[in-house]
Amino acid sequence: MKKVISAAVLATGIALGGFFPGYYYYMSNHDNNTVTVKGLAEMEVAADLAFWKIKFKTTGNDLQACNQKMAQDLAEIEAFLQKQGIEKDEIFIGRINTNDIKTNPYRAAGVEDSRYILDQTLTVRTLKVDLVETALSKISDLVAKGVIFDNQEYSSPASYLFTGLNKIKPQMLETATKNAKEAAEQFAKSSGSKVGKIKSANQGVFSILPREQIPGSSESEQINKTVRVVATIVYYLE
Numbered sequence: 292m293k294k295v296i297s298a299a300v301l302a303t304g305i306a307l308g309g310f311f312p313g314y315y316y317y318m319s320n321h322d323n324n325t326v327t328v329k330g331l332a333e334m335e336v337a338a339d340l341a342f343w344k345i346k347f348k349t350t351g352n353d354l355q356a357c358n359q360k361m362a363q364d365l366a367e368i369e370a371f372l373q374k375q376g377i378e379k380d381e382i383f384i385g386r387i388n389t390n391d392i393k394t395n396p397y398r399a400a401g402v403e404d405s406r407y408i409l410d411q412t413l414t415v416r417t418l419k420v421d422l423v424e425t426a427l428s429k430i431s432d433l434v435a436k437g438v439i440f441d442n443q444e445y446s447s448p449a450s451y452l453f454t455g456l457n458k459i460k461p462q463m464l465e466t467a468t469k470n471a472k473e474a475a476e477q478f479a480k481s482s483g484s485k486v487g488k489i490k491s492a493n494q495g496v497f498s499i500l501p502r503e504q505i506p507g508s509s510e511s512e513q514i515n516k517t518v519r520v521v522a523t524i525v526y527y528l529e
Contacts, residue, residue, distance in 0.1 A: 330471025487527035
């Protein structure tokens with residue numbers, strides 16, 4: 292009886308000794324039979340939030356007169372914005388900055404300048420993106436009334452943002468995964484293999500780009516945008 296048990300134990304040991312090396316050899320080769328593919332997904336979206344900085348200024352030698360002109364210009368700008376459909380609670384008024392030229396140590400000697408330069412900034416924050424774009428096209432109405440804008444700030448005054456990225460992520464990842472699998476199947480077909488399960492996946496980084504990719508253009512300057520993601524997926528091949 293003892294001999295039978297010993298023989299059974301020995302046989303089991305031999306069997307297991309052969310099984311595990313073979314199993315791990317199979318798994319190591321199985322893990323090597325993979326293909327890495329990328330899946331692209333793009334979606335066109337429109338900005339849903341707008342910021343518009345309006346910086347205006349005036350100059351003069353009489354500080355009181357300059358203050359009066361700033362108050363007049365501020366009233367003109369507020370009335371203009373509300374006429375365009377911007378609500379009062381969407382307009383945020385900054386403080387007036389005063390610069391006394393005579394206290395500037397870098398002022399060129401003998402040059403006659405206005406003593407005071409005053410500037411102020413209004414910021415519009417609104418979900419009514421289209422109204423901002425329309426108002427920008429009519430800004431010459433304020434120039435005609437004597438409002439002077441700061442050229443440096445006014446070169447690109449409005450920023451258009453898209454805040455709904457989390458809502459479209461699942462749909463875009465599904466599309467990217469589908470495209471990646473199609474690429475893997477095409478590779479498998481040409482190599483006489485079959486696509487198996489996913490070994491690993493990287494969703495990649497979501498990028499928000501200007502729809503019209505003009506050289507030097509910024510995404511925030513355009514209302515219409517393109518959201519892009521590239522997913523990297525590793526499939527087993529059978």
